[in-house]
Amino acid sequence: MNKDKRLEMFRRLKQANPEPKTELEYSSAFELLVAVTLSAQATDVSVNKATARLFPVANTPEQIFALGVEGLKPYIRTIGLYNTKAKNVIEACRVLCETHGGVVPDNREALEALPGVGRKTANVVLNTAFRQLAMAVDTHIFRVSNRTGLAPGKDVVAVEKALIKFVPKDYLLDAHHWLILHGRYTCVARTPRCPECSIIDLCDFRSKSAVDEKGKVVAKPIAKSKAKKRASDSRKTQTKKNGIKKSSARVTRKNTVKKSAS
Numbered sequence: 001m002n003k004d005k006r007l008e009m010f011r012r013l014k015q016a017n018p019e020p021k022t023e024l025e026y027s028s029a030f031e032l033l034v035a036v037t038l039s040a041q042a043t044d045v046s047v048n049k050a051t052a053r054l055f056p057v058a059n060t061p062e063q064i065f066a067l068g069v070e071g072l073k074p075y076i077r078t079i080g081l082y083n084t085k086a087k088n089v090i091e092a093c094r095v096l097c098e099t100h101g102g103v104v105p106d107n108r109e110a111l112e113a114l115p116g117v118g119r120k121t122a123n124v125v126l127n128t129a130f131r132q133l134a135m136a137v138d139t140h141i142f143r144v145s146n147r148t149g150l151a152p153g154k155d156v157v158a159v160e161k162a163l164i165k166f167v168p169k170d171y172l173l174d175a176h177h178w179l180i181l182h183g184r185y186t187c188v189a190r191t192p193r194c195p196e197c198s199i200i201d202l203c204d205f206r207s208k209s210a211v212d213e214k215g216k217v218v219a220k221p222i223a224k225s226k227a228k229k230r231a232s233d234s235r236k237t238q239t240k241k242n243g244i245k246k247s248s249a250r251v252t253r254k255n256t257v258k259k260s261a262s
């Protein structure tokens, strides 16, 4: 994807959604930090349900630390990996209270030093709570960046660096939200909704050619594994057919020999 297309892509994404926001519900940097920590391998909806129960009771590092691991678990039991997450959140609260005066730090090093906080969580907090130029790459952003050709990369760090380099500067601050929402609702993992995609003419994804000029899907893009299976099935069928042909040729030859002998 070239520079002009990148610019046009974000112009359109912004036009459709001028002020994109995270779907996680929060009202402070600390609440956001907790919500993002809980959201690993879980949906935003499930996290919002849990934090809607938790935050009215405890929404500061001191209050959540006072709950303790066993006191926190009932609030987040509906979220995957809640045992580990409960331990991490309580430990992070302890560090925040002991080292940062109960305030969420606004720099990567200090954030990543908190238990349960990796590069992605730190990037979300830096970008969303502190409005810094940081790019969190999740599964949706990774897919959209590679499919469209916007910022291809083999791993999340490579995609993150490519996005920082290639996303037009005016759009960088909100690019994370636009890309995540585009991946979540349009450029979905299994069958991207190319016919209704606002950037179809800018996107490099090869299988979007499965859409005709009127935007109708004429052949669904098939997953690599399915394509492989189909190819192998067709090879097997071909081999079988060839086998039948060969054996019937042998029978014909035998009959001819018999006739000429008699």
Ligand code: SF4
Pocket: 147, 148, 186, 187, 188, 192, 193, 194, 197, 198, 199, 200, 201, 203, 204, 205, 208
């Ligand atoms: S055209 Fe299809 S593959 Fe490309 S961004 Fe849109 S939905 Fe994704």
